[in-house]
Amino acid sequence: MKEWILKLIQRFLQFLARWKIRRGRPKIIAISGSYGKTSTKEAIYFLLSKKFGSDVGKNWGNMNSTLGLPLAILGLRSYSFGAGLFWNIIKAKWNFLFYHLPKILVLELGIDKPGEMKELLSVFTPDIAVLTGISETHLLELKSLSGVKKEKKMLIESLKKGDLAILNADDENLADIEVPTGAKKITFGREDADIFYSEPKVTISGTDFKLKIGTKIEDISAKLIGQHSIAILLAAAAVANEFGVDISEIKTGLEQIKSQNGRMNLLKAKNQIIVIDDSYNSNPKSAIEALKTLKLIDFSGRKVAVLGNMNELGGYTQKAHLQVGEEAGKVVDFLIAVGDNKEYLASGAKKSGLDQNQIAVFETTEKALERLDNLLSAGDLVLVKASQNKMRFERIVKYLLDDPAVAEKSLVRQDKKWEKK
Numbered sequence: 001m002k003e004w005i006l007k008l009i010q011r012f013l014q015f016l017a018r019w020k021i022r023r024g025r026p027k028i029i030a031i032s033g034s035y036g037k038t039s040t041k042e043a044i045y046f047l048l049s050k051k052f053g054s055d056v057g058k059n060w061g062n063m064n065s066t067l068g069l070p071l072a073i074l075g076l077r078s079y080s081f082g083a084g085l086f087w088n089i090i091k092a093k094w095n096f097l098f099y100h101l102p103k104i105l106v107l108e109l110g111i112d113k114p115g116e117m118k119e120l121l122s123v124f125t126p127d128i129a130v131l132t133g134i135s136e137t138h139l140l141e142l143k144s145l146s147g148v149k150k151e152k153k154m155l156i157e158s159l160k161k162g163d164l165a166i167l168n169a170d171d172e173n174l175a176d177i178e179v180p181t182g183a184k185k186i187t188f189g190r191e192d193a194d195i196f197y198s199e200p201k202v203t204i205s206g207t208d209f210k211l212k213i214g215t216k217i218e219d220i221s222a223k224l225i226g227q228h229s230i231a232i233l234l235a236a237a238a239v240a241n242e243f244g245v246d247i248s249e250i251k252t253g254l255e256q257i258k259s260q261n262g263r264m265n266l267l268k269a270k271n272q273i274i275v276i277d278d279s280y281n282s283n284p285k286s287a288i289e290a291l292k293t294l295k296l297i298d299f300s301g302r303k304v305a306v307l308g309n310m311n312e313l314g315g316y317t318q319k320a321h322l323q324v325g326e327e328a329g330k331v332v333d334f335l336i337a338v339g340d341n342k343e344y345l346a347s348g349a350k351k352s353g354l355d356q357n358q359i360a361v362f363e364t365t366e367k368a369l370e371r372l373d374n375l376l377s378a379g380d381l382v383l384v385k386a387s388q389n390k391m392r393f394e395r396i397v398k399y400l401l402d403d404p405a406v407a408e409k410s411l412v413r414q415d416k417k418w419e420k421k
Contacts, residue, residue, distance in 0.1 A: 001081060009089065010067050014123050016096045017070035021124045024101035026057075028124055029239055032109040032117070032155050033132030033168075034148060035286045036232050038062070039224075039260050040132050041108040043236035047253040048104060051245050057102035064110035066119050072107070073123065075099040080417070104243075109155065112138035112312065114147070117154040128164045128242065129155045130235050133171035135285035139314040149173060159183040166238045168231055169193035186242070188234035195238045200227050202296040204266070204274070204381075211251070213241050218251040225264045225276065226293035228286075233257065262394060262412035264290065269400040271378045278385040279393035280412050282310045284320040287385055288327045294383050295331040301379040302333040308365070308386025308393055309339035317341060322348040329354040332383075336375060337361045338368045339391060365392055369399055376400075388413070 049056040059072035075095040079088045161182030169189030179185045187193040197209040259265040262280030321341040325348020337345035342361040362368040386393040398407045
């Protein structure tokens with residue numbers, strides 16, 4: 001489809017979504033950041049829907065773009081390009097007239113180019129804005145960390161008097177973001193935040209910590225794996241608290257939240273192998289956090305990381321892969337590095353003390369799959385993580401599961417559209 005036609009379609013759908021919002025006047029919670037957006041959106045949606053039921057809606061899947069978000073607001077749960085997009089437009093026009101918006105909308109905003117946040121915020125302005133954090137992502141278009149920050153902080157700058165900003169206090173890149181005059185701010189994180197956690201303990205089955213909101217404290221036993229996953233739960237707790245949900249109800253909800261497919265999701269595979277499936281996407285921040293989690297897990301067998309390219313990093317590509325490789329070398333007993341940047345990952349791991357015989361490198365995912373059985377041992381704990389484009393590491397997890405039914409239910413990108421790619 002020609003770019004000018006797609007842009008015209010986007011403008012039309014954004015117009016419909018804008019007027020739908022103005023007529024329905026839902027309370028909008030908008031979530032953005034360089035990491036943890038989808039999991040945070042799902043956690044917020046889960047807590048609020050337990051309290052308010054069908055009065056809460058969200059954008060489904062990855063419908064967070066300048067095209068996907070307007071369609072989600074207009075009631076669609078998926079969309080396609082080509083001829084299928086024109087059917088989506090017809091359905092969107094019908095829903096503009098007859099679909100009833102929920103009273104509360106939880107919306108994830110994804111951007112990878114300058115100007116996209118402004119475009120998304122032309123459709124609506126949020127009542128509550130959540131920033132999960134800012135790191136080096138989409139640098140191919142956004143060029144630098146400051147470029148990422150400039151786009152992301154527009155979400156906070158869009159707030160009006162009486163609106164609320166919810167910020168991750170543990171992310172130093174958010175420390176100097178100011179909220180507009182009259183807007184409120186709540187932080188979440190360690191003990192100097194408004195909503196904070198303490199005494200974290202990471203195990204192979206989840207993460208325990210103490211949650212404090214105001215003067216109330218609850219012990220949380222979460223199913224999500226990793227200390228970095230606590231931020232997801234704290235952001236959800238902050239939003240729920242703002243909606244009047246009691247901390248005891250928040251505790252119950254947080255302990256029921258499960259990992260999203262492809263996002264630090266623990267799976268039992270063949271040969272008694274345990275997989276931490278983090279194959280949805282990757283960037284330097286999330287890759288290092290995943291490796292730190294792998295290190296914290298008390299495990300008697302080998303720890304293995306299968307790591308692939310982190311895309312759209314521009315001039316930061318080499319340094320980022322060296323850093324992630326260096327972290328891997330501190331953690332794993334064996335590293336499998338895949339893709340164009342495999343040598344950088346391997347070099348970083350060697351710098352941390354991993355021997356050559358503890359590293360295997362492959363040009364493509366397909367070539368890695370051919371040797372996987374020879375490289376892994378029974379009872380290994382295997383972290384699988386890479387960006388989506390050209391990597392498709394869900395295929396590695398699928399091979400290890402060796403069960404199509406479990407794969408279809410538990411992995412990302414399992415529909416026919418993705419299988420053909």
